[in-house]
Amino acid sequence: AQSVTQPDIHITVSEGASLELRCNYSYGATPYLFWYVQSPGQGLQLLLKYFSGDTLVQGIKGFEAEFKRSQSSFNLRNPSVHWSDAAEYFCAVGAGPGGYNKLIFGAGTRLAVHP
Amino acid sequence: GAGVSQSPSNKVTEKGKDVELRCDPISGHTALYWYRQSLGQGLEFLIYFQGNSAPDKSGLPSDRFSAERTGGSVSTLTIQRTQQEDSAVYLCASRKGGNNQPQHFGDGTRLSIL
Incomplete structure (x- = not known):
């Protein structure tokens, strides 16, 4: 069965520090991979997303992620975190026949940023 | 342009009552999804509509849950005879056709069952 694991429930970093959020997935076919962010009370x-091609994908707000098939990982990175990046981060894999329809989410990682 | 719109943003109701949650997808998006976000279960897929195809209901937790999508646009998620374990945030998402398109989420409806 498809699954996504985010090993870190909480992470705290200082503003300006670098960040890496881990994500491992289990999926038999070529995965469609996503990172979403959720601020309190928001959707x-x-x-960013990975469908195919270059395994290093750039996203918004200075984030990037690298798909490593051999490790079944899709870790999210940011070289310099801002206080406004404090939020919950979800990794997801798109699953379904013929490609992807529904998303299977990890449990999320809550990021706190110290000034 | 306008994003996915959900209403109400908050709903408080008594156990045993029926509730209806509404989702207006982004115009032109053919696929529509419902997810549930709760403390104990995280983010769970509920149901998926794609065009005129039969919906994928595989995530609905019980027969008290149903959803419809009228005219290929607005969707309503209905929960009958609500239970306290139905308390959660219900998120709607929509997507353009094609596998290379991401899902776009609304802000959700926070449902509280007293």
Whole structure:
């Protein structure tokens, strides 16, 4: 069965520090991979996605992620975190026959940023 | 342009009552999804509509849950005889046709069952 694991429930970093959020997936076919961010009381905002091609994908707000098939990972990185990046981050894999329809989400990682 | 719109943003109701949650997708998006976000279960897929195809209902937790999509646009998620475990945030998403398109989410409806 398809699944997504985000090993870190909470992460705290200082403003200006670098960040890496881990994501591992289990999916038999070529995965469609996503990172979403959720601020309190808000819906999910797409940060970036991987469908095919270059395994290093750039997203909004200075985020990037690297797809590593051999490790079944899609870790999210930011070289310099801003206080406004404090939020919950969800990794997801698109699953379904013939491509992707529904998303399977990880449990999320809550990011706190210290000034 | 306008994003996915959900209403109401908050709903408080008594156990046993029926509730209806509404989703207006982004114009032109052919696919529409409902997800549930709760403390114990995280983000769970509920149901998926794609054009005129039969919906994928595989995520609905019980027969108290149903959804419809009228005219290929607006969708309503109905929960009958609500239970306290139905308390959650219900998120709607829509997507253009094609596998290379991401899902865009609304801000959700926070449902509280007393």
